[in-house]
Amino acid sequence: MSDTDSQVTNAYFRETMLAQQTPPVTETGAIKWLRENLFPTWLNGIMTIVALYAIWFILSHIGPWFLNGIWDAQSLSECREIRDATLGPDASAACFAVISDRWQQLVFGFYPQSAYWRPTLAFFLMLAGLAPVLFGAIPRRWLTASMLTPFVIYFLLWGGSVWVPAFIALGFVVGGLTARVLGRLNQMVALIGTVLIVGLYWAFIAVPLANAVHSILPIGIMAIPSSEFGGFMLSVVIGMAAIILSLPLGIVLALARASDLFLVNKLAIGFIEIIRGVPLIVWLFTASLLLNYFLPPGTNFDLTLRVIIMVTLFSAAYIAEVVRGGLAAVPKGQYEGADSLGLDYWQSMRLIVLPQALKISIPGIVNTFIGLFKDTTLVVFIGLLDPLGLTNSIRASTDWNGIYWELYVFIGLMFFIACYAMGRYSMYLERKLQRENR
Template sequence: MSQHQFQPDLPPPANTVGVVGWLRKNLFDGPVNSILTIIVSYICITLLWQVANWAFINADWVGTTRDACSREGACWVFISVRWDQFMYGFYPEAELWRPQLFYATLALFVALLAYEGTPKRLWIFLFFVNIYPFIAGALLYGGVFGLEVVDTHKWGGLLVTLIIALVGIIVSLPIGVALALGRRSEMPIIRSICTVYIEVWRGVPLITVLFMASVMLPLFLAEGTETDKLVRALVGVVLFSAAYMAEVVRGGLQAISKGQYEAADALGLSYWKKMGLIVLPQALKITIPSIVNTFIGLFKDTSLVLIIGMFDVLGIGQAANTDPEWLGFSTESYVFVALVFWVFCFGMSRYSIWLENKLHTGHKR
């Protein structure tokens, strides 16, 4: 009896693999889906063409006055004329090198910390978190090393947005971790204080917090003490964001199995070693998407400082829209502001995805 001879596998049909196969499987797998795909594609292409026609093809790019905007498309001349205000607010023109240096050093630190192969990255991070903010504040405000004092009411645009977002992110995270640990503490007083703090701040809108920080904070200080408006806003944003961060971290702590706590106790680790070496690293890794989501929300909420008289990038855009010489170009202003927010928020989102995949250890579903 002859043995059965297995024939080699035949290649799959050409119309089931590659781009053609993907299109047939996802977009044209039946008459109804094919018709819907054609209709939706037509609508999307039409809208995209109209947007491209307005934003690029028929747009005006070069000029210094309103007369340069003679076409039917967008007038990006308006943005170029107001560029310094969008970036630096009303910072003195002769001192613009200071916020420009701040932008350059900030971008350098972000690049060094984002690149995995950077040597001494831990030390760079500690310097960036603990020392760099004071150097940047001295650079921007002045009054030291012969630098001219530039009051914060002259700051604005992207400068204010980045400062509030960075300070809020850097400071609120450790406070939130401490509050989350306190809320899960076995000491009733500590647990009650942290719980009341979190629930009170989470129950108040940020716009109210900013009003309270701007009006009521000076009442708690010594008589005659003046507090900068930017500092008040930073205090309000940090205290508000810390409450939300605490709940995010608490969710990560609750997701850690009880066996991890018991294993740490069995090793004889102290409370702080147990949390710092065993529990918190796992909890923070699990909550990366939620933490970054909170950071993105905080970045976008910086636009609320307009209500206390501070002009962030959105506030500068709204102020520019009221200029009698440039009336009618509010669309360009809002599109530019939206693009600025989208670039930063999308960058944070993509980095969080990369970090989550890098730290993935087989628990992701």
């Protein structure tokens, strides 16, 4: 190679390192984030400016109303006097004093104040009972305590004799023994026989037997009728009871609709289509007005329990369709694999098919539960005083006549917290199941 060629070749090599330089301003820090997320193109930039203006416009009008809120007053007129004296008559200020004055009524309704400890304890027992079911890290031995929690909660809320929930809980023991005995014959016979025997026990034996035992050994607490329930306590009682009961019932309906048995399939389809085809408010009026006509004369069936039953059936119809979609999404090879292992129908469903179907159905199930919990406000139309119904009672007093937005903001915030918690748990469960499948 000649010297000229060597000089030309060496001209492409750097003999010294360049000094480190700072990156361009547009490629680092806040400017980079703004350019990539808010102003990547001229169209996105215009939309960002419009959105920021809309946010500023809303906050500039709502912000002072919140920030100037008055919390210490005994009436709406006193709130206005405080506002005029401190901020001026034209100032925007919320009268949150109605929340501090009536929060007990919004939470507990007309429940006796001396018994507030009972729904409070029931709420924490509900959370403790749900924990072993919702979180796998808690030992499974606590599931037995979780199964007893609903009966303890019923006793705390309604009171009366302790023997009534005790003998109702005994029905599950009777059902378990019946299923074990009849299971030696045939699984379908065991299922039908268990349902019939437990239903007859609850209908004709449990309550009279509890009353007889109570006459000999009276143990109980003050009975509180459900007519005194109200506020968020009523919404939680109806919503959580319907959620807990509708999930297993919805799964059974989904399996029944997917069954090859003609009668079982058609009955499930008829139930689901009839329930879904009628608005919930109509079913609530049915529970309130018509259900007693189908009961024996002289029967006094608690209105809240009637509503819980009707809302449970309504939710179960929707859950059944969500779970049926999950069953349809399970690959056919999973069913064939269960058959190749020699598993019968119930074993294959319990061990292989249903776990996969329920995992697929988690978003739809939680979405149905959130809608159900919000729909508990419809009970106001049949005379039950949920939080929205109590706003009318609060405004009926001379002290708070004319107040609106403060009550609705508080109620909306409480419902948002509950629904947001359910949504976050759904996301947590989805992430957990994805990790376990890797």
